[in-house]
Amino acid sequence: MFDDPKPRRGTGSTKWDGMAMLMGPDVPGDAIPMWVAQMDFDPPPPVERALMATVAAGELGYFTTTPQMFEATAWWMETRHGWAADPGQMFATHGLGNAIGLLLQTLTAPGDGVVIFAPVYHEFRNKIARNGRRAVEVPLAIGSDGVFGMDLDAAAAILDGTERMVIISAPHNPAGRVWTVEELRALAAFSAERDLILVSDEIHQDLTLPGFAHVPALTAAPEHRDRIVVLTAASKTFDIAGLRTGCAHIPDAGLRETFGQLHRALDIQPNRMGVEATRAAYSPEGAEWVDALVAHLDGNRQAWEAALAAIPGVSAMPMQGTYLSWVDFSGTGMDQAEIDRRVMQAARLIPSPGPALGPGGELHHRFNLATTRGRVEEAGARLAEAFSDLQ
Numbered sequence: 001m002f003d004d005p006k007p008r009r010g011t012g013s014t015k016w017d018g019m020a021m022l023m024g025p026d027v028p029g030d031a032i033p034m035w036v037a038q039m040d041f042d043p044p045p046p047v048e049r050a051l052m053a054t055v056a057a058g059e060l061g062y063f064t065t066t067p068q069m070f071e072a073t074a075w076w077m078e079t080r081h082g083w084a085a086d087p088g089q090m091f092a093t094h095g096l097g098n099a100i101g102l103l104l105q106t107l108t109a110p111g112d113g114v115v116i117f118a119p120v121y122h123e124f125r126n127k128i129a130r131n132g133r134r135a136v137e138v139p140l141a142i143g144s145d146g147v148f149g150m151d152l153d154a155a156a157a158i159l160d161g162t163e164r165m166v167i168i169s170a171p172h173n174p175a176g177r178v179w180t181v182e183e184l185r186a187l188a189a190f191s192a193e194r195d196l197i198l199v200s201d202e203i204h205q206d207l208t209l210p211g212f213a214h215v216p217a218l219t220a221a222p223e224h225r226d227r228i229v230v231l232t233a234a235s236k237t238f239d240i241a242g243l244r245t246g247c248a249h250i251p252d253a254g255l256r257e258t259f260g261q262l263h264r265a266l267d268i269q270p271n272r273m274g275v276e277a278t279r280a281a282y283s284p285e286g287a288e289w290v291d292a293l294v295a296h297l298d299g300n301r302q303a304w305e306a307a308l309a310a311i312p313g314v315s316a317m318p319m320q321g322t323y324l325s326w327v328d329f330s331g332t333g334m335d336q337a338e339i340d341r342r343v344m345q346a347a348r349l350i351p352s353p354g355p356a357l358g359p360g361g362e363l364h365h366r367f368n369l370a371t372t373r374g375r376v377e378e379a380g381a382r383l384a385e386a387f388s389d390l391q
Contacts, residue, residue: 002296003372005040014038015368019350025097028348032371035352037173037324039084039370043277047238050102050280051273055308055331060272066092069275070289072215073232073247076282080206083216089251091263091272096203096231096246097123100167102268103229104131106259107197113234115196118358124201125358129168136163139360140175146318147162151188153195159194166191167199171207171214171321174357174366178212178320181220188228197255203246206237206290208321209298218251220343225251234281237290239370244275297323300376307380312390314383321342327351330363332390339363347382 008016015038019027022035042048054060070087077085093099095223100123108114110132116124118137128135138155150168160188167189171178179187184200190368191198202216217228233246248258276304280286301319308316313331329339336355343365354364384391 001292002041003374005042005372008040015040016230018363019118021164022350022353026106029349031348031350032375032382033350034367034369034371034379035350036189037236037322037331037368037370039237039243039323040372040375041293041370042110043240044238044281044286046283046285046289047240047277048275050137054273054276054308063272063275065272065275065279066270069245069270069278072279072282073135074089076233076287077216079204080287081214081216081219084221085216085218085249086251089249091248091250091268093246093248093260093263093268094244094270095235095241096201096233097127097246098268099126099134099231099246100124100199100201102259102262103197103199104128104165106262107255108133108164108227111162112155112160112165115155115163115166117148117168118235119174119354119361119364120358121169121201122358124167124169133165137359139382140176142317147320148172149176150179150183152186152189153186154352161194163194163196165197165199167201168217169204170202170217173204173206173322174324174352174354175208175317175326176319177283177317178208178214184215184217184220188217188224191389192224193286197229198224200262201229201231203231203233203236204322205232205295206293207323209294209301209319212320218249225302229255237293238279238281239278240274240281243271243277245270245278254341259355261285261387262370266286296373297369300371300373302377303373304367304380306371307377307384310391311379311384311387314387323368325366325367325369326354327365329365332387334363339365342386343383346380346386349379349382 003011020096073089077083113136141151205214235241351367354361
């Protein structure tokens with residue numbers, strides 16, 4: 001199911017046909033794209049059937065099924081994450097980037113500080129800047145277990161009282177960290193003490209690896225529900241980001257009304273294909289597909305980490321979730337330019353450059369493992385060859 005997908009090159013896929021954005025026009029024909037968070041797999045059968053049936057019915061006009069999408073979302077959150085999400089507190093958005101922009105516009109003011117823990121998904125920083133707010137970057141700390149943690153003492157030392165929001169990636173992009181209940185509760189309390197709205201982008205929530213479980217922020221800290229907003233979407237789990245459909249969960253009535261005013265003024269409504277795909281994905285059959293997907297991704301992780309273990313000076317942060325591997329090349333003693341040359345030119349691998357993800361990304365790359373096992377193994381072999389002089 002996951003090792004024989006259709007060819008992607010020439011389909012308009014950003015992942016495959018957009019590599020020139022990172023490499024320039026001379027992209028090698030055998031380059032392996034491991035950058036943008038997009039999978040190489042065919043759509044889940046229930047999603048494909050739902051889209052085909054919608055087109056076959058010949059009705060692509062106005063529609064009435066958005067409430068059913070919210071009901072399916074609530075079912076999924078309860079079944080998969082133990083979270084009693086309320087359809088009456090949901091807003092459909094054009095993806096989660098759109099949701100973050102709307103939240104910045106409605107719940108903060110121009111010039112306000114917005115806290116992010118870096119390195120982190122680069123679009124957080126971009127959205128904050130494009131909306132006239134200031135990104136306040138708090139470095140993530142690496143603990144004795146080798147994974148990132150949120151250093152709230154460091155955050156307290158950096159904040160100056162002009163901040164109004166904190167945005168987190170849960171599970172974390174780029175490093176696949178799955179935050180614990182204790183960490184989320186501490187962050188929620190920290191936010192409440194400083195009058196910050198906590199926005200938890202949980203787009204990778206379903207992609208936790210064996211031994212780890214995602215905890216929604218609203219489940220971890222229900223006592224702070226008046227200042228927590230959770231963002232969810234089927235787009236990463238089922239690889240349907242091109243359908244531009246997301247969901248903002250806003251429990252507090254006051255925040256909901258403030259957000260809703262702009263949401264209504266801009267006439268933000270989902271497209272029918274995104275609604276039908278989400279309804280079909282959030283189903284028992286969709287759940288079975290996700291379980292199989294996670295098993296495949298975990299196998300890819302094992303193959304990738306085994307390959308990296310043989311390269312002196314190169315190491316991957318232990319993955320707990322997502323399909324994104326955060327790889328540290330600092331032990332090679334090379335500078336960024338030489339690392340990039342070996343990875344992108346010698347190995348012909350196209351990852352997301354670590355520096356683009358903010359402070360702490362230097363001498364790192366983010367590798368997308370959501371592809372076939374054979375392609376992951378080939379990527380590992382190429383990387384080993386590119387750094388063979390170190391062995």
